[in-house]
Amino acid sequence: xxxxxxxxxxxxxxxxxxxxxxxxxxxxxxxxxxxxxxxxxxxxxxxxxxxxxxxxxxxxxxxxxxxxxxxxxxxxx
Numbered sequence: 001x002x003x004x005x006x007x008x009x010x011x012x013x014x015x016x017x018x019x020x021x022x023x024x025x026x027x028x029x030x031x032x033x034x035x036x037x038x039x040x041x042x043x044x045x046x047x048x049x050x051x052x053x054x055x056x057x058x059x060x061x062x063x064x065x066x067x068x069x070x071x072x073x074x075x076x077x
Contacts, residue, residue: 004038007063010056021055028055 011017018039021030028051030038037044052063 001041001067001069002043003041003065003067004063005041006061006065007038007052010058010062014056016056025051025055028052 018035021035022032023029030048030051034044034048036042038048049060049064052058053060056063
């Protein structure tokens, strides 16, 4: 799964709020639903990732990380 924990940590470190992401990023403003998806580690578009990298002047690895999914049990019924 993809986790946006690094993004949340970066926001905290730089003291950037979700309000800022919604209203103060000019061309890169994100809508509330997109921000909610980021906060819940749900899927977002590559356009959103591009906007975040521009907003934070960073690389993808600064805002997202891969976490291997836990093993699933096989249901053989």
